[in-house]
Amino acid sequence: MVKIAPSILSADFARLLEDVRRVEEAGADYLHIDVMDGHFVPNITIGPAVVAALRPHSRLVFDVHLMIEEPDRYIDPFIQAGADLITVHAETCRHLHRTLNCIREKGGRAGVALNPATGPEVLQYLPGLFDLVLVMTVNPGFGGQAFIPQTLPKIKDLQRMIGEMGGNVEIEVDGGIGPSTVPLVVQAGAGVLVAGSAIFNAPDPATAIREIREAAQRG
Numbered sequence: 001m002v003k004i005a006p007s008i009l010s011a012d013f014a015r016l017l018e019d020v021r022r023v024e025e026a027g028a029d030y031l032h033i034d035v036m037d038g039h040f041v042p043n044i045t046i047g048p049a050v051v052a053a054l055r056p057h058s059r060l061v062f063d064v065h066l067m068i069e070e071p072d073r074y075i076d077p078f079i080q081a082g083a084d085l086i087t088v089h090a091e092t093c094r095h096l097h098r099t100l101n102c103i104r105e106k107g108g109r110a111g112v113a114l115n116p117a118t119g120p121e122v123l124q125y126l127p128g129l130f131d132l133v134l135v136m137t138v139n140p141g142f143g144g145q146a147f148i149p150q151t152l153p154k155i156k157d158l159q160r161m162i163g164e165m166g167g168n169v170e171i172e173v174d175g176g177i178g179p180s181t182v183p184l185v186v187q188a189g190a191g192v193l194v195a196g197s198a199i200f201n202a203p204d205p206a207t208a209i210r211e212i213r214e215a216a217q218r219g
Protein backbone atom coordinates (compact mmCIF):
# COMPACT_ATOMS: atom_id res chain seq x y z
CA MET A 1 0.00 0.00 0.00
CA VAL A 2 1.44 3.37 -0.97
CA LYS A 3 1.31 6.31 1.43
CA ILE A 4 -0.14 9.64 0.42
CA ALA A 5 1.40 12.89 1.62
CA PRO A 6 -0.63 15.99 0.75
CA SER A 7 1.63 19.03 0.45
CA ILE A 8 0.17 22.03 2.26
CA LEU A 9 2.07 24.35 -0.07
CA SER A 10 -1.06 24.27 -2.22
CA ALA A 11 -3.51 24.53 0.70
CA ASP A 12 -5.43 27.72 1.45
CA PHE A 13 -3.13 29.37 4.01
CA ALA A 14 -6.07 31.43 5.31
CA ARG A 15 -7.86 28.15 6.12
CA LEU A 16 -4.87 25.95 6.79
CA LEU A 17 -6.26 23.91 9.68
CA GLU A 18 -9.52 23.27 7.81
CA ASP A 19 -7.52 21.97 4.83
CA VAL A 20 -5.34 19.77 7.07
CA ARG A 21 -8.42 18.27 8.73
CA ARG A 22 -9.98 17.60 5.37
CA VAL A 23 -7.04 15.53 4.08
CA GLU A 24 -6.63 13.77 7.42
CA GLU A 25 -10.28 12.69 7.36
CA ALA A 26 -9.82 11.56 3.76
CA GLY A 27 -7.13 9.08 4.83
CA ALA A 28 -3.86 10.87 4.11
CA ASP A 29 -0.83 9.22 5.72
CA TYR A 30 1.72 12.02 6.00
CA LEU A 31 1.34 15.80 6.01
CA HIS A 32 4.05 17.18 3.73
CA ILE A 33 5.31 20.57 4.89
CA ASP A 34 7.51 22.49 2.46
CA VAL A 35 9.99 24.83 4.11
CA MET A 36 11.70 27.28 1.74
CA ASP A 37 14.19 30.00 2.62
CA GLY A 38 14.48 32.23 -0.44
CA HIS A 39 18.13 31.13 -0.84
CA PHE A 40 18.33 27.45 -1.75
CA VAL A 41 15.09 27.97 -3.63
CA PRO A 42 13.55 31.28 -4.72
CA ASN A 43 10.39 30.96 -2.67
CA ILE A 44 9.76 31.57 1.08
CA THR A 45 7.15 29.55 2.93
CA ILE A 46 6.62 28.04 6.35
CA GLY A 47 8.66 28.08 9.58
CA PRO A 48 8.58 26.12 12.85
CA ALA A 49 5.85 28.37 14.32
CA VAL A 50 3.30 27.10 11.80
CA VAL A 51 4.30 23.49 12.45
CA ALA A 52 3.89 24.04 16.21
CA ALA A 53 0.49 25.65 15.68
CA LEU A 54 -0.80 22.69 13.66
CA ARG A 55 0.73 19.94 15.82
CA PRO A 56 -1.93 19.75 18.57
CA HIS A 57 -4.68 19.46 15.95
CA SER A 58 -3.40 16.56 13.85
CA ARG A 59 -2.20 12.99 14.31
CA LEU A 60 -0.70 12.80 10.83
CA VAL A 61 3.01 12.14 10.43
CA PHE A 62 4.52 15.60 9.93
CA ASP A 63 6.88 15.21 6.99
CA VAL A 64 9.03 18.35 6.89
CA HIS A 65 10.86 18.98 3.62
CA LEU A 66 13.65 21.48 4.27
CA MET A 67 14.59 23.41 1.13
CA ILE A 68 16.96 25.64 3.03
CA GLU A 69 20.66 26.41 3.24
CA GLU A 70 22.42 25.28 6.44
CA PRO A 71 19.62 22.95 7.50
CA ASP A 72 21.52 21.90 10.65
CA ARG A 73 20.54 25.22 12.26
CA TYR A 74 16.86 24.35 12.05
CA ILE A 75 16.70 20.68 12.96
CA ASP A 76 16.09 21.34 16.64
CA PRO A 77 13.42 24.05 16.13
CA PHE A 78 11.45 21.79 13.78
CA ILE A 79 11.72 18.76 16.09
CA GLN A 80 10.59 20.92 19.01
CA ALA A 81 7.68 22.15 16.88
CA GLY A 82 6.51 18.58 16.31
CA ALA A 83 8.12 17.33 13.10
CA ASP A 84 8.26 13.53 12.87
CA LEU A 85 10.37 13.22 9.76
CA ILE A 86 12.91 15.79 8.61
CA THR A 87 14.24 15.65 5.07
CA VAL A 88 17.29 17.67 4.08
CA HIS A 89 18.58 18.24 0.57
CA ALA A 90 21.88 16.48 -0.14
CA GLU A 91 22.84 19.60 -2.13
CA THR A 92 22.68 21.76 1.02
CA CYS A 93 24.67 19.50 3.35
CA ARG A 94 28.44 19.79 3.60
CA HIS A 95 28.43 16.93 6.08
CA LEU A 96 25.43 14.82 5.23
CA HIS A 97 26.50 12.01 7.57
CA ARG A 98 26.61 14.42 10.53
CA THR A 99 23.28 16.03 9.62
CA LEU A 100 21.46 12.69 9.41
CA ASN A 101 22.88 11.60 12.76
CA CYS A 102 21.82 14.90 14.25
CA ILE A 103 18.18 14.45 13.10
CA ARG A 104 18.03 10.98 14.65
CA GLU A 105 19.76 12.04 17.88
CA LYS A 106 17.06 14.64 18.33
CA GLY A 107 14.38 12.00 17.89
CA GLY A 108 13.32 12.49 14.27
CA ARG A 109 13.27 10.15 11.30
CA ALA A 110 15.86 11.26 8.76
CA GLY A 111 15.28 11.81 5.05
CA VAL A 112 17.52 12.88 2.17
CA ALA A 113 16.12 14.78 -0.82
CA LEU A 114 17.76 14.67 -4.24
CA ASN A 115 17.22 17.33 -6.90
CA PRO A 116 16.49 16.02 -10.41
CA ALA A 117 20.14 16.50 -11.40
CA THR A 118 21.59 14.81 -8.28
CA GLY A 119 22.49 11.12 -8.50
CA PRO A 120 21.78 8.47 -5.85
CA GLU A 121 25.50 7.80 -5.28
CA VAL A 122 25.62 10.44 -2.50
CA LEU A 123 23.82 7.82 -0.38
CA GLN A 124 26.03 4.90 -1.27
CA TYR A 125 28.23 5.03 1.82
CA LEU A 126 25.49 5.91 4.30
CA PRO A 127 23.62 2.60 4.76
CA GLY A 128 21.43 2.47 7.84
CA LEU A 129 21.63 6.22 8.42
CA PHE A 130 18.48 7.41 6.65
CA ASP A 131 14.82 6.37 6.74
CA LEU A 132 13.57 7.96 3.53
CA VAL A 133 14.86 9.22 0.19
CA LEU A 134 12.87 12.02 -1.39
CA VAL A 135 13.25 12.01 -5.16
CA MET A 136 12.38 15.45 -6.46
CA THR A 137 10.44 14.94 -9.66
CA VAL A 138 10.46 18.70 -10.34
CA ASN A 139 13.06 21.32 -9.47
CA PRO A 140 12.25 22.41 -5.91
CA GLY A 141 10.67 25.79 -5.16
CA PHE A 142 7.11 25.83 -6.40
CA GLY A 143 3.97 23.76 -6.57
CA GLY A 144 2.13 23.04 -9.80
CA GLN A 145 5.14 22.26 -12.00
CA ALA A 146 5.29 19.54 -14.65
CA PHE A 147 6.70 16.12 -13.72
CA ILE A 148 10.23 15.46 -15.06
CA PRO A 149 10.21 11.94 -16.60
CA GLN A 150 14.04 11.66 -16.55
CA THR A 151 13.75 11.08 -12.78
CA LEU A 152 12.13 7.65 -13.29
CA PRO A 153 15.38 5.68 -13.85
CA LYS A 154 16.73 7.22 -10.63
CA ILE A 155 13.79 5.85 -8.64
CA LYS A 156 14.53 2.41 -10.06
CA ASP A 157 18.26 2.70 -9.29
CA LEU A 158 17.46 3.79 -5.75
CA GLN A 159 15.11 0.90 -5.22
CA ARG A 160 17.88 -1.51 -6.21
CA MET A 161 20.47 0.29 -4.09
CA ILE A 162 18.23 0.41 -1.02
CA GLY A 163 17.39 -3.27 -1.45
CA GLU A 164 21.11 -4.10 -1.42
CA MET A 165 21.67 -1.93 1.65
CA GLY A 166 18.90 -3.68 3.58
CA GLY A 167 16.79 -2.01 6.25
CA ASN A 168 13.57 -0.15 5.99
CA VAL A 169 13.89 2.90 3.74
CA GLU A 170 10.98 4.60 1.99
CA ILE A 171 11.19 6.19 -1.45
CA GLU A 172 9.10 9.35 -1.65
CA VAL A 173 8.43 11.31 -4.82
CA ASP A 174 7.57 14.99 -4.93
CA GLY A 175 6.51 17.25 -7.78
CA GLY A 176 3.96 16.90 -10.54
CA ILE A 177 2.40 13.85 -8.89
CA GLY A 178 -1.23 13.15 -9.83
CA PRO A 179 -3.38 10.38 -11.35
CA SER A 180 -1.47 10.43 -14.66
CA THR A 181 2.05 10.20 -13.19
CA VAL A 182 1.30 7.99 -10.17
CA PRO A 183 1.35 4.66 -12.10
CA LEU A 184 4.81 5.56 -13.51
CA VAL A 185 6.41 6.39 -10.17
CA VAL A 186 4.81 3.46 -8.36
CA GLN A 187 6.03 1.07 -11.05
CA ALA A 188 9.50 2.55 -10.67
CA GLY A 189 9.43 1.87 -6.90
CA ALA A 190 7.99 4.90 -5.10
CA GLY A 191 6.12 4.17 -1.86
CA VAL A 192 5.24 7.65 -0.59
CA LEU A 193 3.49 10.06 -2.95
CA VAL A 194 3.57 13.80 -2.26
CA ALA A 195 0.85 15.74 -4.03
CA GLY A 196 0.06 19.42 -3.60
CA SER A 197 -1.90 20.93 -6.46
CA ALA A 198 -3.47 17.59 -7.47
CA ILE A 199 -5.14 17.43 -4.03
CA PHE A 200 -5.70 20.99 -2.82
CA ASN A 201 -6.59 22.53 -6.19
CA ALA A 202 -9.11 19.77 -6.87
CA PRO A 203 -12.81 20.56 -6.28
CA ASP A 204 -12.85 17.85 -3.60
CA PRO A 205 -9.53 16.86 -1.96
CA ALA A 206 -11.02 13.58 -0.65
CA THR A 207 -11.95 12.50 -4.17
CA ALA A 208 -8.48 13.51 -5.38
CA ILE A 209 -6.85 11.32 -2.71
CA ARG A 210 -9.08 8.40 -3.71
CA GLU A 211 -8.15 8.88 -7.38
CA ILE A 212 -4.44 8.89 -6.50
CA ARG A 213 -4.87 5.62 -4.54
CA GLU A 214 -6.73 4.06 -7.48
CA ALA A 215 -3.99 5.20 -9.87
CA ALA A 216 -1.37 3.66 -7.57
CA GLN A 217 -3.16 0.32 -7.78
CA ARG A 218 -2.88 0.52 -11.57
CA GLY A 219 0.88 1.11 -11.19
Ligand SMILES: O=C(CO)[C@@H](O)[C@H](O)COP(=O)(O)O
Pocket: 007, 008, 009, 010, 032, 034, 065, 138, 139, 140, 141, 142, 143, 144, 145, 174, 175, 176, 177, 194, 195, 196, 197, 198
Ligand atom coordinates in the same frame (compact mmCIF):
# COMPACT_ATOMS: atom_id res chain seq x y z
O1 LIG B 1 8.64 20.47 -2.54
C1 LIG B 1 7.80 20.84 -3.33
C2 LIG B 1 8.11 21.90 -4.33
O2 LIG B 1 9.42 22.29 -4.19
C3 LIG B 1 6.50 20.17 -3.33
O3 LIG B 1 6.24 19.44 -2.16
C4 LIG B 1 5.31 20.82 -3.95
O4 LIG B 1 4.38 21.26 -3.00
C5 LIG B 1 4.64 19.83 -4.87
O5 LIG B 1 3.59 20.44 -5.51
P1 LIG B 1 2.82 19.75 -6.72
O6 LIG B 1 3.83 19.57 -7.82
O7 LIG B 1 2.29 18.45 -6.21
O8 LIG B 1 1.76 20.74 -7.06
Ligand SMILES: [Fe+2]
Pocket: 007, 032, 033, 034, 065, 174, 194
Ligand atom coordinates in the same frame (compact mmCIF):
# COMPACT_ATOMS: atom_id res chain seq x y z
FE1 LIG C 1 8.11 19.06 -0.97
